[in-house]
Amino acid sequence: MFHTSRRPQRAVAFASAPHGMLRNAAREWAASARRAPRRRTLTISRSARCCARLDAGAVESKAARKPTEGAEAAPPVPRGDKLLIVGLGNPGAEYDLTRHNIGFYVVDALAERLGAPKFKLSPRFQALTTTTAAPGAPGRQVTLMKPMTYMNLSGKAVGAFFKYHKIASRAALLVVVDDTNLDFGRMRVRAAGSAGGHNGLKSIQQHFAGKQDYPRLRVGVGAPRTAADLANHVLAKFKRAEQKQLDAVAMDCLDLAEEWLRHDNFSRVSQLAGRLNQNKQ
Numbered sequence: 145m146f147h148t149s150r151r152p153q154r155a156v157a158f159a160s161a162p163h164g165m166l167r168n169a170a171r172e173w174a175a176s177a178r179r180a181p182r183r184r185t186l187t188i189s190r191s192a193r194c195c196a197r198l199d200a201g202a203v204e205s206k207a208a209r210k211p212t213e214g215a216e217a218a219p220p221v222p223r224g225d226k227l228l229i230v231g232l233g234n235p236g237a238e239y240d241l242t243r244h245n246i247g248f249y250v251v252d253a254l255a256e257r258l259g260a261p262k263f264k265l266s267p268r269f270q271a272l273t274t275t276t277a278a279p280g281a282p283g284r285q286v287t288l289m290k291p292m293t294y295m296n297l298s299g300k301a302v303g304a305f306f307k308y309h310k311i312a313s314r315a316a317l318l319v320v321v322d323d324t325n326l327d328f329g330r331m332r333v334r335a336a337g338s339a340g341g342h343n344g345l346k347s348i349q350q351h352f353a354g355k356q357d358y359p360r361l362r363v364g365v366g367a368p369r370t371a372a373d374l375a376n377h378v379l380a381k382f383k384r385a386e387q388k389q390l391d392a393v394a395m396d397c398l399d400l401a402e403e404w405l406r407h408d409n410f411s412r413v414s415q416l417a418g419r420l421n422q423n424k425q
Contacts, residue, residue, distance in 0.1 A: 220408040221315040221335075227278055227286040228311070229254065229401060230302055231320045232344040235292045241387065243365035244295060244378040247320040247344075250363065251288050253394040254401055260288060268308060271301040280406035298344040303351030314358040318404050320397065321345060322378060326364025328386055329393045329424060333400060333417045335359050335410040359410060361400055363393065396420045 231247030239245050255263065260276035271291045278284035291301035302317065311317075315335070321344060326332060336357040339345035349356055366386075368377035382390065399420065404413045 221313065221410070223313050223316040223408055224311060225284045226309055226311060227284060227316050227318070227405065228289060228302070228305055229286060229318045229320065229405075230289045230291065230298070230348075232295060232298050232322070233290060234294050235290075239379075241381045241390075242379055243322055243324075243382060246322045246363045246365060248290050249390070250320045250361075250394055250397045250401070251290055254398050255288050257398050257402075258286075258288075263288075263290065265292065269301045269304045271305075278405045279402055284405075286405055295347075296343045297347055299347030299349070299351035302348050306351075314352060314355060315408075315410075317358045318401065319345065319348065319358065319360040320401075321360060321362055322365045323362035324365055324367050324374065324378065326362060326366075328364050328366040328382075329389060329396075330364040330421055331396060331400065331417050332362040332364075333359065333410075333413050334362070335414075359404065359413075361397060361404075363397060 229251060231249070231251030233239065233245035233248035234242075241249070254260075255274055255276075258276050258279065260274040263272040263274045265271075266273045269289070269291075270293050271289045273287055273289050275285055275287045278286040287305070289301060289305065291298045293300050302319075305311075306314075306317075321342060323332065323340075323342075325340075337360070338356060339349055345360065348358070352358065365378065365382075368374050381387075400413055400417055403416050404410070407413070
């Protein structure tokens with residue numbers, strides 16, 4: 145598994161929680177982090193409370209999307225000097241290593257690679273965040289975020305961050321999210337597009353007044369046997385064979401994230417995704 149130098153983090157916050165409750169959650173998270181072993185727990189609860197309204201269509205259907213990857217081109221878009229990378233998932237150690245939490249997993253790994261400070265709970269954004277210098281982009285900063293609102297309300301954290309920092313360009317955002325329409329380990333990057341039925345992306349777009357022009361990195365977690373099995377599939381932990389490959393998957397995602405940080409031209413990211421996916425064939 146991918147083991148960071150940080151201890152596993154556990155925090156619980158609610159979308160409408162007052163600051164006192166968030167401060168209590170921060171203390172609980174800090175205390176549990178000190179007690180926790182360095183390796184991530186493999187005990188996963190399938191509690192449905194994290195996704196009370198998980199759609200049966202949490203990802204767009206294969207018939208609605210073409211299977212091509214890394215082929216799109218986009219002109220450079222000014223992004224400003226403050227960037228945000230959000231990994232989508234659900235808070236709590238019981239959801240570590242579930243397919244739905246691949247966004248948290250990637251962002252944790254990226255924080256280690258960039259040498260970012262430890263994540264801290266931000267009541268203002270209802271999220272765990274850390275900020276560091278963006279590699280290869282002098283004067284730019286990147287904030288890594290893990291919303292504590294549960295998946296279906298991820299947009300509250302993203303929207304609050306954009307509003308507080310007065311970020312004008314949605315191109316300054318990269319969302320890392322699971323995709324059951326992609327085979328395990330494959331990646332798809334897009335500079336814009338629909339939510340495809342994914343509740344986390346739906347929430348973000350709601351806070352952008354329906355606008356879809358923000359980049360996203362979709363990470364394949366494989367498809368369930370049937371549409372009815374979707375909730376159980378994404379809330380279950382990765383198979384043991386998949387767990388052994390998560391390090392390699394994370395490394396590819398980190399390469400794409402760093403390429404995005406370095407270049408305003410999104411086509412550079414798309415081209416790299418195409419090459420990385422070719423290596424998996």
